[in-house]
Amino acid sequence: MPLVPGQRWFSSAEPELGLGTVLRIAGRSVQIVFTASGTVRQYSLEAAPLVRAVFRAGDRVRIDGRELTIEAVEERDGLVWYRAGSETFMEGQLDAEQPVSKADQRLISGRIDRNDQFERRVRALELRARARRHPGWGILGARIDLIPHQLRVIETAAARRTPRLLLADEVGLGKTIEACAIAAQQIASGRARRVLVLTPESLVNQWFVELLRRFNLPFAIYDEERCEALEMNEPSRNPFEDEQFVLASVDWLTEHDKRMKQVVQAGWDLLLVDEAHHLIWTPEFESPGYTLVAALAKRVPGLLLLTATPEQLGRGGHFARLRLLDPARYTDLAAFLAESERFVALSALAERLEAGETTAADLETLRGLFAAERPWLDATLAAIDAGDTAAREALLDALVDRHGTGRVMVRNRRAAVGGFPRRIAHIDLLPASDDPELLGRLRAEFAFEVGDLDEEPTHDYTRDPRLDWLLSTLESLGSEKVLVLCRSRAKVQALEEALRLRWGHPVARFHEDMNLLQRDRNAAFFADPEGARVLIASEVGAEGRNFQFAQHLVLWDLPLHPDMLEQRIGRLDRIGQPGDVHLHAAAVAGSAQEVLLRWYHEGLDAFRSVVPDGRELLRRHVDELVALAEADAAGREPAVEALLAATRQAHAELSEQIARGRDRLLERASQRADADELAAALAGDDADLASREAMLELLEAFGIQNEPLADERFLLDPEYLTVDGFEELKAGPREATFDRRLALSRDDLLYLRADHPMVLGAQDLLLGSETGNACLLIDETLPPRTALLEAVYVLECIADAALNIARFLPPMPLRAVVDTRLQRRHGFEPDADSRARAGDRQFDLSPMRKVLNSLVPPMLGACETAVRRDAAAIIAEAAEAADRRLSAEIARLEALAAVNPAVGEAEIAALKAEREAILAALPGARPRLDAVRLVTSPDFLLLRR
The missing domain is CATH 2.30.30.140 (SH3 type barrels.)
Incomplete structure (x- = not known):
């Protein structure tokens, strides 16, 4: 139509x-x-x-x-x-x-379905209601581990109506996962319908894979070619309005004024910006990237900035990022710097308070801070002196409440989070072979990797001493899984060819020219205990992948940027890694690669610890580093030693600067949020066997059969698929799992949960159709001449999607059963054996239309009256819960506003307006008839003909 x-x-x-x-x-x-x-x-x-x-x-x-x-x-x-x-x-x-609903009309006209279809429909309604009310709605099916600090960040953002946060966790703590999860929940709740993600060019693919594989979010990658193609069809249309979820490179956008204007004008609900430290601002200058994000930040309600280096190496840059998040609060750089000095002093005071080493000056500072609460402070200090740890915690929490940036910034540290493996470095310097051209080939390889050579040289590793080292390493590791990382697809293919000729064992490969399905299959081949021992992956190809089931990483080459090295190591060095991570790297003596390897190992100690100042160290030493690497090996050793010594000294100074600049109150605020509710709810969903059965049954309704396999896997077979629309199965049968651990290690498996697109699609198809909304059941345990009408309604509240009203009142099924005397049968359940025997039995009720026309309407009226009474109680309970929860949030914010200038009146006013809107909308919820079932005694059809 x-x-x-x-x-x-x-x-x-x-x-x-x-x-x-x-x-x-x-x-x-x-x-x-x-x-x-x-x-x-x-x-x-x-x-x-x-x-x-x-x-x-x-x-x-x-x-x-x-x-x-x-x-x-x-x-x-x-x-x-x-x-x-x-x-x-x-x-x-x-x-x-x-x-x-036409369910009653279908029943009266005799057009009915089988009993199993009715019950499947009801279970689908129940599954949807449980999932929609779940605090993890939107991330139920996310491939994430239940890591407390990440769940705290997600809950913090969920409590904000339009989250505007600086996610500044240290490297390796999962900022990308946190940001994607926040976006997924904002989208699922209806608060964000259009989302824009901006990243550096090198991270676009990683974000695409992360969003799609972990969170089932299909973002469209935008570049100039895509925009031009869209404009060819509709020249006057803004190409960024063609998709709801857009992923683009900041570098590309800032090179095109037209695209910058279009993306700003397209209208977004949520903006995510990775590597936000690249956005440069000073009172005299701002980079094009900063100008773009600033223009977007003024228009977009939700904003997430990601950076691993917030304020350690420059408070001016930190102020610039906070200014994007809250321009009304952060207006003056000088005032911010003065305020920051106070927070640094408070941070040091907090550290001494935690250690029980407060000074007389500290006590005076505390008395000044809590001048209006002096009796409470004196009592608390006395309790602390008496050894009361709870009093110390209460005082620290009170200091956190007075902290300025804690409302807009999250900062977790690896040391505080814990759970990371130990890094063990295996570094080798290889003697040069007799090949006189080897050092020249290695120098050309290095020149291409640092950008001094435009065209990648041809790689032949059959005579490379690094191949002998790799083979020796693999033999020494026995049956251990080994991930080999290198920069490019050409290197992956050359290495695979060399190993095939010299080694003979199965090898999996992984690079950017493979499609997602090919990558998934090869990653699964590597993850399989009986599969490949070695996976050779390129830098781009391995982005966004988790290989923590392996403990050995071979770095065939090294990236010039320390952040890229950390990203490589992060494929294995992750929370939840069960063993130590062994890092294997080698370089040929006298080669360009030797200088870079030694700079990382001897200058930065990068193979044993995270280097938060790596970016700054590279900025200071990159020219000298590259020049020495490309210089002739003869006579360069004194200069190399001098470079390493200067790097070590600068690294020590910067590390001390970072330690001094640590904001312990901010870190404490980030750790204080309570994620127990979300963690428990997600763990409960993991163990919900009933929901698993309901999902499989739902898919079976459309001809998707399931066959149990080993290790918590099952096969979804679309051989008898009755409809189009299941994209996941268009290529044929797919393996799936309900197990979180298995899903984290096997990207090729479908990870089914109630918010998985395939499950949601099946629900939409079923509940949007008439299937199962009218049926007849013969209950052999009922007395003669008995007829009961079972009516299933859905209690729905139509309200602005941004209110996310389903957290208090999801669309939930309500059920009422009445008899022919219009009396309600509380607690009635049809006989289980009769239901089982009903099977796929079909009835023809067309000869009874007149009887049904006189019988059903009054019974349905009685059901509606009963359900409306039930609904009124449920609505009142939901309104009370909403009032209680939102009023508590408002009271908390008002208390914070009294001591913390970061809490603005606008935020409190918005929360009050939301409370009033929700309390006004809930009474308008009404039950909508969805399905009816006539339950009768065996003689009913005969008696009523």
């Missing part, structure tokens, strides 16, 4: 949004406004989950709150006109909330 502006449609995926109106059709998409919930959705015309809202003669509809019965229907120019009595009205006049 062609779409026309003004038509009314329902979303089968989100029926709680109410009736929608077509706003416009542009290219391959349609825009629908759902006025009751204040929501605008943009759908692809090819796969829109929309059902045309056309009512028939005899249907009841609502107009201006009145219920009318339609007598005639007429179509004019694609729009539908209705007549009810003396009134004629166009479909656009219909209320957004309509009684749309």
Whole structure:
């Protein structure tokens, strides 16, 4: 049916949004406004989950709150006109909330389904309600470990209506995971419909894989070629409006003024910016990247900035990033620097307080800070002197509440988080071979890698002494899994060829020219205990992958940038790594690579510890480092030793500067948030066997069979698939799992949870259809001449999606059973044996239409009356819970605002407005009939014919 502006449609995926109106059709998409919930959705015309809202003669509809019965229907120019009595009205006049179920009409007309289809439908409703209320909604199916500090960050952001945070965890603590999880929850809750991710060019692929493989978020990568292709079809259209989730390079955007203007004007709900320390700002200058993000930050409600180096190496840069997050709070650099000095002093005081070493000066500082709370402070200090650790914690928490940047910044440290493996370095210097051209080839290889050579040289490793070293290393490791990392696809292929000729064991490869499915299969081959012992991966190809089941990393070459080296090591050195991480690296004596290897090992100690100042050290020494590496080996040793000594000294000075600049109050604030609720809820979902069965049963409804395999795996086979729309199975059967551990190590497996796109798609297909919404069950335990009507309603609250009202009242099924005397049968459940025997038995009720027409409507009316009473109690309970929770949040913010200038009145006012909007919307929730089942005694059909 062609779409026309003004038509009314329902979303089968989100029926709680109410009736929608077509706003416009542009290219391959349609825009629908759902006025009751204040929501605008943009759908692809090819796969829109929309059902045309056309009512028939005899249907009841609502107009201006009145219920009318339609007598005639007429179509004019694609729009539908209705007549009810003396009134004629166009479909656009219909209320957004309509009684749309046809379940009762199907039953009365005798068009019924099997009993198993009815029960499957009810279980799908229950599965959806449980999942939608879950505090982990949006990340139930995320491939993430339940790591406390990451869950704390996610919960902190979830508590903000529009999160604006600087995620500044140290390297390796999972800032990308935190940011992706926050985005996933914002999208799932309806608070963010359009999301933009900006990264450096080198990280675009990593983010794409992370978002898709870990969080099932299909972002579109934008570049100049894509924009030009879109503009060829629609020159006047902003290409960034073509997709809801966009991933782009900051470097590319800042090279094109036109693209910068377009991306700013496109309108976004959430912006994520990685490597935010590259955004340069001073009172006299700002980089193009900073200008772009600043323009976006003014327009976009939600903002996440990611950096591993917040303020340690420059408070001016730190102020620039905070200024993006909260321009009203951070307006003056000089004032910020003065305030920062106070926070540094407070941080040192907090450290002494924790250690029980406070001085007289510290006590005076505390008395000044808590002048208005002097009795409480004196009592607390006395308790601390008496050895009361709880009092010390209370005082530290009070200091945290007065901390300025704790509201906009999260900072976790590896030392505080713990759980990281030990790094063991195996560094070898190899003697040069008799090949006179070897050092020249290695110098050319190095020149290409540092950008001094435009074209990558040809690689032949069959005569390279590093291959002998690699073979010796592999033989010494026996059956251990080994990840070999190098820079490019050409190196991967050359290494694979050399190992195939010299080694003979199976080898998996992984590079950027392979598609995602090929990468998944090769990663699975490597993860399989019986599979490849070695995986050779390029730098780009391995981005976003987790290989922590292996403990040995061979660095065939070394990147010039310390951050890139840390990223490589991070493929194995992760929280949850069960063993020590062994790092193997070698260089030929006299080669360019020898200088770089020694700089990392002897200058930075980068193979044994994280180097937070690596970027600054490279900036200071890169020219000398590259020049020495490319110089003739003869006579360069004194200069190399001098470089290493200077690097070690600078590293020590910077490390001391970073330690002095540590903000312990901020770190404590980051660790203080309580993630127990989210962690427990996610762990509970992991153990929910009933939901697993419901999901498999849901997929079976569409012909997707499941076959158990070993190790918590099962095979999903689409051989009997009855509909299109399951993208995950278009290439054939897929293995899947419900096990979190297995999903983390096997990217090729589907990780099924209630918010997985395939499960959500199956729910939409089932609940958007009539299947199972009317049936008959013969209960052999009922007395003769007995008929009961079981009605299942869905209690829905139509409200602005940004309110995320489902956390208090999700669309939940309510059930009522009444008999022919219109008495409610509380607690009635049909006989289990009768249900089992019903199987796929089908009945023909068409001869009983007159009987059903007189019997069903009054019984259904009694069911509706009963369900409305149930609904009123549930709504009241939800309103009380919402009021209690939001009022507590408001009280907490008001208390913080009294002592912390970072808490603004606007934030408190927004939370109060949200509370009022939710409390106003909840009473409007109404039960919508979804399904009916007539349960009768065996003689009912015979008696009523």
